[in-house]
Amino acid sequence: MIFWVPLMQMIILVFAATYDMKKIDMAVVDNDLSETSRQLIAKFDAIPFYNVEHAFLEVSSGEELLLSGSTDLVLVIPSGMEKKLIRENEAGLQLLVNAIESNSAQLIYSYSSKIISDFNRKLIAEQMGMPAFDPPARVNISESYWYNEKLDYKWYMAPGILSVLVTIIGMFMSGMNLVREKELGNIEQLNVTPIKKHQLIIGKLVPFWIIALFELAFGLIIARVVFKLPVEGSMVVLFGMAGLYLFSVLGLGLFISTVTHTQQQVMFMNFFFMLIFILMGGIFTPVESMPEWAQTINHINPVYYFMRIMRQVTLKGSGIFDMMDEIAGLSVLGITFLSLAIWRYRKTN
Amino acid sequence: MEKIIEVNDMVKQFGSFIANDHLTFDVYKGEIFGFLGANGAGKTTAIRILCGLSAPTSGDVKVAGFDIYRETEKVKKNIGYMSQKFSLYEDLTVSENIRFYGGIYGIPKKERKKKETELLQKLEMEEARDKLIVGLPLGWKQKLAFSVAILHQPKIVFLDEPTGGVDPITRRRFWDLIYEASADGITVFVTTHYMDEAEYCNRVSIMDEGKIEALDTPAALKQTYNSANMDEVFIQIARKPEAKKQ
Known part of the structure; x- marks a missing residue:
C-alpha cells in the first residue's frame, strides 16, 4: 500500500496540476x-x-x-x-x-x-509595399527554452510531486512509528534496556530511510514511463542527495514524535509543517517571486532545497558542485533535526 | 544479607497528588519480594522509578548498587522488566523477539542462539518459533515475555502484574518459572493483586494510598493481623483508612 497509493497520487497530480x-x-x-x-x-x-x-x-x-x-x-x-x-x-x-x-x-x-x-x-x-524577400531591417527574437525545450509543464511538476511524496512517506511513517510504540506501551520495554538514545533514534530512522529511497526509485521509473521525464544528471548524485535530504525530514518527523503522545498529535503537527514546507518550497510558485521574508524562511525548509535538487538533477543534469548551497543547507538541517530528536527523546520521565 | 535494592524516603509527586509517600524499604539479594496494594496504591509508580523509567521527586534510591539518578544506564544493564501492558512485539515472531531483545542487551550471536534453543525447549514452544506473537495464547506470551526479560541474566527482574487475566493453573506454571529464576540467583520484585501469589513470596510489602503499611514474611504478617490467609491480611490493611474516614 505504501507504494501504490503515492504512485496513484503522482500520476493524478502531475496530469492535473498543469498550467499548460x-x-x-x-x-x-x-x-x-x-x-x-x-x-x-x-x-x-x-x-x-x-x-x-x-x-x-x-x-x-x-x-x-x-x-x-x-x-x-x-x-x-x-x-x-x-x-x-x-x-x-x-x-x-x-x-x-x-x-x-x-x-x-x-x-x-x-x-x-x-x-x-x-x-x-x-x-x-x-x-510599405515591400516584397517579402526584402523586409525592413529589424531585430528578430528567436527563443529557445533551455532544460525544458517544449515547456512541458509535466516535466516541471513530476520532480516536484515526487519530492513531496518522498517527504510525506518519510516524515509520516517515522513519526507515527515511534508514537505508536508510545501508545502501545512497548516504548517502556525499550526504555528499561540499556539502549543508547542515539541507537534508538537511528534504529527508527534507517528502515524508513530505505523505504523512502525505494519509493523514489519507483517514482522515477513511473515518471520516466508515463511522463518521459529525463534524468539528465547522475543517478548516484540524485540518490545521494535524496539520502541526505531524508535525514532532515526523518529527523524532523522523529523530533515531532518525541514531543507528542498520540498519533493524532503527530498527524496534526506533521500536517502543519508539511503544508508550509511544500507550498513554500516552490512546488507551484517560483521561490524567487516570493517576498523577501518568505525566501529567508525557506533557508530552514528542507523541501525547498530538495525541490531545487530534484529539478536541477533531472532537467538540467547538475552535479554535486552545482549544488553546494543545497548540500550545505540540507546537512545543517539534517544534523540539527536529528540532534534535536536525540536530545528530546527521554528514557526517564 | 546483601541489600540489592535500597529505597530511602522516596517521594513521587504528580502535581499535588502524592503517588509515593516517603517509601523506605530494602530488598535482599536472591529473594522473591512481593509488592502488594490495591489498584491506584502507587505500586506501578514505584516500580517505574526503580526501573529508571521515571525520576523520583526526592529520596535516595539504589538498585543493584547503582544510584538511580546518576547511574540510570548502569541500573538498566542489571535489570529485567516485564510490564502488565506490553512486553513483546506482536507483529514479530517468537524468534525475532528473542533476537531483538538479545541484540539490545548485547548478547553475542552464538550465545543468543544457544539461549533461544534452550528457552524454547524449556517452555515447550519450539514449534511456535516462527509464529507471530499476536496469535499466541496469553499464558504463552507471559511466559515468553518473562523468559525474554531474564535472557541477559539480570541481577533483578521487575514484574508488574505479570499474570493478569489467566487461569490459576497457568499462573502456577508461571510461578514455577519465577522460582527457577530465583534459584538461579535472580532477585524477583513482583507486584500482584492475587493474594495466593503473595503466599509464594519470601517477603511482601502492602501499600495503601502511597504508603507502605506492612512489610514482612507472609507467615509473620498472618500472625500479626491474626488472619488465616493473606487475603484477610490485605483486606484488614486496605480497609483501615476507610475505617479512619468513618
Whole structure:
C-alpha cells in the first residue's frame, strides 16, 4: 500500500496540476467589419487552441460573456480601425482577459499580443509595399527554452510531486512509528534496556530511510514511463542527495514524535509543517517571486532545497558542485533535526 | 544479607497528588519480594522509578548498587522488566523477539542462539518459533515475555502484574518459572493483586494510598493481623483508612 497509493497520487497530480494552455475560448466584438478586422479574426481562428466562439457588435455583450465566465478572452476592434490604420498609420485594439486565474490570464495575454504584433508586422510590410524577400531591417527574437525545450509543464511538476511524496512517506511513517510504540506501551520495554538514545533514534530512522529511497526509485521509473521525464544528471548524485535530504525530514518527523503522545498529535503537527514546507518550497510558485521574508524562511525548509535538487538533477543534469548551497543547507538541517530528536527523546520521565 | 535494592524516603509527586509517600524499604539479594496494594496504591509508580523509567521527586534510591539518578544506564544493564501492558512485539515472531531483545542487551550471536534453543525447549514452544506473537495464547506470551526479560541474566527482574487475566493453573506454571529464576540467583520484585501469589513470596510489602503499611514474611504478617490467609491480611490493611474516614 505504501507504494501504490503515492504512485496513484503522482500520476493524478502531475496530469492535473498543469498550467499548460489547452484551449482558449474567445469572443470577438468587431465594430469595424473591415477587411483588416476580418483578417485579424481569421488569424486567431486559424490557431488550433484559439476557439472563436462568439462575435458581437456590442462591447457589453462581450463583457457579459466574461462575467458569466463562459469565455477567456474578448477582442475588441473599434470601428474605423482600418481607416485609422491607413490614414494615421496606427490604430487601437482592446483585449479583455478573464483573470480569475492570473497565471493563465498572463499566458493568454502574451500569446494573444504576440499574434497581434505578428499581424501588425505583416500589415506594415504590405503597406510599405515591400516584397517579402526584402523586409525592413529589424531585430528578430528567436527563443529557445533551455532544460525544458517544449515547456512541458509535466516535466516541471513530476520532480516536484515526487519530492513531496518522498517527504510525506518519510516524515509520516517515522513519526507515527515511534508514537505508536508510545501508545502501545512497548516504548517502556525499550526504555528499561540499556539502549543508547542515539541507537534508538537511528534504529527508527534507517528502515524508513530505505523505504523512502525505494519509493523514489519507483517514482522515477513511473515518471520516466508515463511522463518521459529525463534524468539528465547522475543517478548516484540524485540518490545521494535524496539520502541526505531524508535525514532532515526523518529527523524532523522523529523530533515531532518525541514531543507528542498520540498519533493524532503527530498527524496534526506533521500536517502543519508539511503544508508550509511544500507550498513554500516552490512546488507551484517560483521561490524567487516570493517576498523577501518568505525566501529567508525557506533557508530552514528542507523541501525547498530538495525541490531545487530534484529539478536541477533531472532537467538540467547538475552535479554535486552545482549544488553546494543545497548540500550545505540540507546537512545543517539534517544534523540539527536529528540532534534535536536525540536530545528530546527521554528514557526517564 | 546483601541489600540489592535500597529505597530511602522516596517521594513521587504528580502535581499535588502524592503517588509515593516517603517509601523506605530494602530488598535482599536472591529473594522473591512481593509488592502488594490495591489498584491506584502507587505500586506501578514505584516500580517505574526503580526501573529508571521515571525520576523520583526526592529520596535516595539504589538498585543493584547503582544510584538511580546518576547511574540510570548502569541500573538498566542489571535489570529485567516485564510490564502488565506490553512486553513483546506482536507483529514479530517468537524468534525475532528473542533476537531483538538479545541484540539490545548485547548478547553475542552464538550465545543468543544457544539461549533461544534452550528457552524454547524449556517452555515447550519450539514449534511456535516462527509464529507471530499476536496469535499466541496469553499464558504463552507471559511466559515468553518473562523468559525474554531474564535472557541477559539480570541481577533483578521487575514484574508488574505479570499474570493478569489467566487461569490459576497457568499462573502456577508461571510461578514455577519465577522460582527457577530465583534459584538461579535472580532477585524477583513482583507486584500482584492475587493474594495466593503473595503466599509464594519470601517477603511482601502492602501499600495503601502511597504508603507502605506492612512489610514482612507472609507467615509473620498472618500472625500479626491474626488472619488465616493473606487475603484477610490485605483486606484488614486496605480497609483501615476507610475505617479512619468513618
